[in-house]
Amino acid sequence: MATTSETNATQPAGRITLLHGLLLLPVTCVVYGRAARFAVITLHDRVNVADNPRFDPVTVSGLLEFWQVPYQALYVPVTYTWFGLLATIAEQPPTADDPEHLQAEIFHLGNLLLHCGGALLAYVLLAQLFAHRGAALLGALIYSVHPLHVESVAWITEAKGLLSALFSLAALSASLRFAMSTRRAAWWGLAASGLFLAALLSKPSAVTLPMIVLLVLSVQPNARHRRAVVLMAGWLVIAAILTIATKSQQADGHIEHVPPLPARALVAIDATTFYLQKLVVPWPLCPDYGRTPAAALGDHLLWLRVLAPLAVLGIALAVPARRLAVVAIGVFFLALLPTSGLVPFGFQNYSTVADRYACFALLAPALLAAGLLARSWNKTSIVAASVWIVVLASISFVQTGYWQNTQTLFARTLVVNPRSHLSCEKLAAVARRSGDIAQAIDYLTRAVAIKPDSADLHNKLGDALFRAERFAEAETVFRCSIELDPHRKEPHFNLGTLLAHQGHFPAARAQLQTALEIDPHYTAAQNNLRIVEELLRQQAAEN
Secondary structure, three states: OOOOOHHHHHOOHHHHHHHHHOOHHHHHHHHHHHHHHOOOOOOOHHHHHHOOOOEOOEOHHHHHHHHHOOEOOEOOHHHHHHHHHHHHHHEOOOOOOOOOOEOHHHHHHHHHHHHHHHHHHHHHHHHHHHOOHHHHHHHHHHHHHOHHHHHHHHOHHHHHHHHHHHHHHHHHHHHHHHHHOOOOHHHHHHHHHHHHHHHHOOOHHHHHHHHHHHHHHOOOOOOOHHHHHHHHHHHHHHHHHHHHHHHOOOOOOOOOOOOOHHHHHHHHHHHHHHHHHHHHOOOOOOOOOOOOHHHHHOOOOHHHHHHHHHHHHHHHHHOOOHHHHHHHHHHHHHHHHHHOOOOOOHHHHOOOOOHHHHOHHHHHHHHHHHHHHHHOOOHHHHHHHHHHHHHHHHHHHHHHHOOOOHHHHHHHHHHHOOOOHHHHHHHHHHHHHOOOHHHHHHHHHHHHHHOOOOHHHHHHHHHHHHHOOOHHHHHHHHHHHHHHOOOOHHHHHHHHHHHHHOOOHHHHHHHHHHHHHHOOOOHHHHHHHHHHHHHHHHHHHHO
16 A cells, blocks of 8 residues: 655645545535434433433533543543533523423534544545545545444434544544654654544544554555554553453443353354445344344354355455455454454344444445555546445435434334334334323334343333233233343332232332332332332221
């Protein structure tokens, strides 16, 4: 891979390169721009932003709390600080027509801004690597409009992935300048290190960035590799310290199925094959593919999926541009590694794979495309790349529309993955808020049929049945929830409330007391228990 000279990287020509890259912005805005009018999605958007108590109102002390301790079992203070800054702009007085105190549009525009910045940085980086502005522009367009980005851009919560990708691209660009420069190298190294730290504090999956930097630099003949190795070793130390320091403060989420390490390696390879497929054929897409570790390991075609990455690597080694192809593959694999399933994480209860996990990994196809175009810049290659960009942009435009609100998103998800109990649960919540309890019961019944071992789903179904005054059914479902997970406080509370409603006060008291044994600070259980005990005293006095 050829690079620009140091003069071109630091003199006014660099500004011309950036202006050339501004052609990315209108395309990116056309593809994703309508997401700015979308609503809050009830998939972590409420807990992270809309109903976050630290944003009602935003205060300096509230923002500082994000830097002191993890929030929602995740230490990403840069992301929450970004949300806080947007919340100061988004504040509005709630009304009957719009009860939200934060405008969702501001956060969606924030995501679009971050992605536009990432696309520009991808262009700058590719121009650095290949010294060819046209090839860099087409490569950056592939990065910008690829449909795997839709989830990150259209989902408010995934600002963390966009922030991490933005800082990672900037850190990679600064690292190249650090390794290639004879002047101001220390400043570039310091800047790159700060950007890497910002990427880590936006989303921990940036932990593999040091290896990606070394991989890209390995094919830069003029790079000072020893200098780069020392810097990357420092980055790894920073990442290790930060991981250890924050992990001890974070509560481990309940992961239903954690395979042994050899099986996790198979899960990781299976995930890699999935992303390779979606890279080439990015359709259909949804937020829940149901590809859990158990589902992956139970696939009778797993052996074939395991061979797919090896086949891709074999092809890369056989083509004339094999050095470029191997580097691109390495970048792709390393970017995906933290969320591949080797290390268990909470969302694996639903799926190991998700579009958002490929956010930074999409640099790989952009890198490969820009490198090939720089080697063979002719009418045929330009037309082929342009057609592919139009196809990707069209798919992304359509896919973005599905993220309009919770209803459209999860209705579409059920079309793609009919076994998505997550979608049934979210659609039930939408139905319940609209007052359609019967439809909520239908969705929750379907969810329980898909995942019969879920105490949480049984509890939610019982609550819906209770609200529909189907008391006998509700009691049966609550007891099933308790049987599945006796240490869950909510079904004990709900069953106690139901029994009290039916006048079975001694049994109700026992359930409410159990809920308080699990959580002594459970205010709702405390209040209901006081009411039940008062009613028992009245009964005793009457007798």
